[in-house]
Amino acid sequence: MAAAVVLRERWGRAALCFPFNRRFFSHGTKVLYENNNAPQAAFFSPLQKVMLPANAFQGKVAFITGGGTGIGKGITLALSSLGAQCAISSRKVDVLKQASEEISSKTGNKVYPIQCDVRDPDSVKNAVSELIKVAGHPDVVINNAAGNFISPSERLSANAWKTITDIVLNGNAFVTLEIGKELIKAQKGAAFLAISTIYADSGSGFVSPSASAKAGVEALCKSLASEWGKYGMRFNVIQPGPIKTKGAFSRLDPTGTFEKGMIQRIPCGRLGTIEEIANxxxxxxxxxxxxxxxxxxxxxxxxxxxxxxxxxxxKKVTSEQWDMMTAMIKKTKGS
Incomplete structure (x- = not known):
């Protein structure tokens, strides 16, 4: 555990820059990934603007966990720019207040900072009560708060396992169930979205607590999509691959070696951007x-x-090697 590298909010915190003219992230992330792109990335350039009409969320309330940094902050900005009244939560009040003021100054819409430790059911209950008091029952709930670390599984302590599963699985469940119960009482529907990971399907060495917890989150969302549709609630999940942010990549990959390997195995030839997942x-x-x-x-x-x-x-086989293999096959058939 001592040697573990700590990751926060999937790939860390991003330094965000969003001019409010429906072209958020006009620079930012592009600067991070453009130097290492594979040639085919030219065919898959990310758009740098909000996709939906300007008032798509006018009059709606959105609650975003882990909304003060990284992907959560990017999603909050997109929702706020489309008219939503947003509330963001995490444990760190100073981060929340700074993000709230920054986003509000760019969108002109109120963003409420609400302190919440998703691992603690009482903290979640208090946060949901505050949310309803200041903004009303939410129309949108984004479960984005997460924690992760890299470690050989044989070095995991019980506390290490519990730390991740408490944040990722239990935290998601506590927020979802607490808000869901309030929505049922109010006879109001909502759209829930969880941010998972591609290795929730495959599993992955060195992040087994995260892989297990994220798989549980996906099962919870699919279960509630079946059970709570009758109450007007929808549940969906996004499984992101690597989305580059300055904070995590500067700590995890200072030489750029890991990034190059990731790009080589991504057919689109580049990393994802925060505005893409926000859209x-x-x-x-x-x-x-x-x-x-x-x-x-x-x-x-x-x-x-x-x-x-x-x-x-x-795909590593060159054109010349393919020609040689084809010639050998033809020769074998001829004999």
């Missing part, structure tokens, strides 16, 4: 997606299928 998140929580529930959407530039295919490593 997908706001779409799934919007009225445009009102018939999508129980879905788990992989968002990774093709990384998962690239790693999974039995013969995908044949």
């Amino acid at each position: 997908l998140a706001v779409y799934l929580c919007s009225d445009y997606a009102s018939w999508i529930s129980g879905a788990v959407i992989r968002f990774d530039g093709g990384e998962y299928v690239s790693m999974a295919g039995e013969f995908n490593d044949l």
